Amino acid sequence: MRIGLIAYINSRSVPEDFEILFMQGGGTGQFAAIPLNLTGDKEFADYIITGAWSSKAAAEASKFIRVKKVFTPKKPFVTIPDQSKWDHDKNAAYLYYCANETVHGIEFHTPPYSVHGVPLVADISSNFLSRPFDFTNHGVVFGGTQKNLGAAGLTVVMVRKDLIGKAQPITPAIFNYQDMTDNNSLYNTPPVYGIYLTNLVLKWIRDQGGVDAIFETNKKKSDVIYNLIDNSNGFYTCDIDKQCRSYMNVCYRIKNGDEKLEAEFLKGAQARGMISLKGHRSVGGIRASLYNAVTLQETEMLADWMREFMNNQKA
CATH class of the missing domain: 3.40.640.10 (Type I PLP-dependent aspartate aminotransferase-like (Major domain))
Structure with missing residues (x-):
């Protein structure tokens, strides 16, 4: 080892x-x-x-x-x-x-x-x-x-x-x-x-091709979520400066911290097999942890639910 x-x-x-x-x-x-x-x-x-x-x-x-x-x-x-x-x-x-x-x-x-x-x-x-x-x-x-x-x-x-x-x-x-x-x-x-x-x-x-290949996948995963957040017209927000946003832990809020909507989002995510998305108790919100074991496909599943949830709220 x-x-x-x-x-x-x-x-x-x-x-x-x-x-x-x-x-x-x-x-x-x-x-x-x-x-x-x-x-x-x-x-x-x-x-x-x-x-x-x-x-x-x-x-x-x-x-x-x-x-x-x-x-x-x-x-x-x-x-x-x-x-x-x-x-x-x-x-x-x-x-x-x-x-x-x-x-x-x-x-x-x-x-x-x-x-x-x-x-x-x-x-x-x-x-x-x-x-x-x-x-x-x-x-x-x-x-x-x-x-x-x-x-x-x-x-x-x-x-x-x-x-x-x-x-x-x-x-x-x-x-x-x-x-x-x-x-x-x-x-x-x-x-x-x-x-x-x-x-x-x-x-x-x-x-998987070594650490360089792992990093390329991790960048793609985080881009999927951050790009959706940034193009949601404020429905999802991430206050972290783009120059230091984490590739591993994407922290965001719904409607600038609407806890009722966030609880509804988390409940729907769990029903779709996505767990542990609740933000840390000290900051609240949503946290998507995209560690190496999380695949790009699984990340896209989260993005799909984020889009569905957002569209349902706008309907």
């Missing part, structure tokens, strides 16, 4: 100066592991807050290191401010970002750039292997496998080797990158079934 990850994580593979660790605790565990392993002699870390998951990561990290937000986050989360407006700091231990915010439907289409060699840390849990990934300037790239790479229980952590061995003394062994490296990710019993499933998914990705 290690060979498979190196071969398939993107079209150019993981750089040789990265260690690949199989860990547990999900992305939430890494919210603590990151500051515990990367702080070194630094006093603070920079965080990019673009939604729910980066907010949670910053809150957890603040237990171990001073967190500095590179811009003041504004709610509702609908955009990623231009990087020229961020308050970077060359003395930060690292610059953290969430590559795709599932709750709000915001995605970095290109990674941020590093300032003065400060390593980037990326949470790619929800767009892992949905598209090629550029490791340039990254120090740690991590993701739970439950969205695109298998089942819950396995976390893949890719760490630049020069950053290993700097953990704080209080770091638990199962979160210590040095301990996990020294023991070939076998410090404790690994999530064997999760690893097995991920190996099967890697083979499936290969059979």
Whole structure:
């Protein structure tokens, strides 16, 4: 499986100066592991807050290191401010970002750039292997496998080797990158079934034509829904800036948040075999999650229902 990850994580593979660790605790565990392993002699870390998951990561990290937000986050989360407006700091231990915010439907289409060699840390849990990934300037790239790479229980952590061995003394062994490296990710019993499933998914990705082919399909899927929204004359609305709309999670409202209509839409979708379309409880609305396992045909089925529902309301 290690060979498979190196071969398939993107079209150019993981750089040789990265260690690949199989860990547990999900992305939430890494919210603590990151500051515990990367702080070194630094006093603070920079965080990019673009939604729910980066907010949670910053809150957890603040237990171990001073967190500095590179811009003041504004709610509702609908955009990623231009990087020229961020308050970077060359003395930060690292610059953290969430590559795709599932709750709000915001995605970095290109990674941020590093300032003065400060390593980037990326949470790619929800767009892992949905598209090629550029490791340039990254120090740690991590993701739970439950969205695109298998089942819950396995976390893949890719760490630049020069950053290993700097953990704080209080770091638990199962979160210590040095301990996990020294023991070939076998410090404790690994999530064997999760690893097995991920190996099967890697083979499936290969059979689909690799990550580049997967990405082309994912773009087509999201275009089907976004184009329908944008051409619905305001019946469906998506407030997320087009430059950072998520390929994985399309979040939208009906009639600017008519909850009665949205409930009716969801009921009709379920009757047609489409479930789990309700938006996250913190934002409401509709959320179509178009992860790798969702086919273009299934996406078009959703679009057909969206058109039917809209036309019925206009009749």
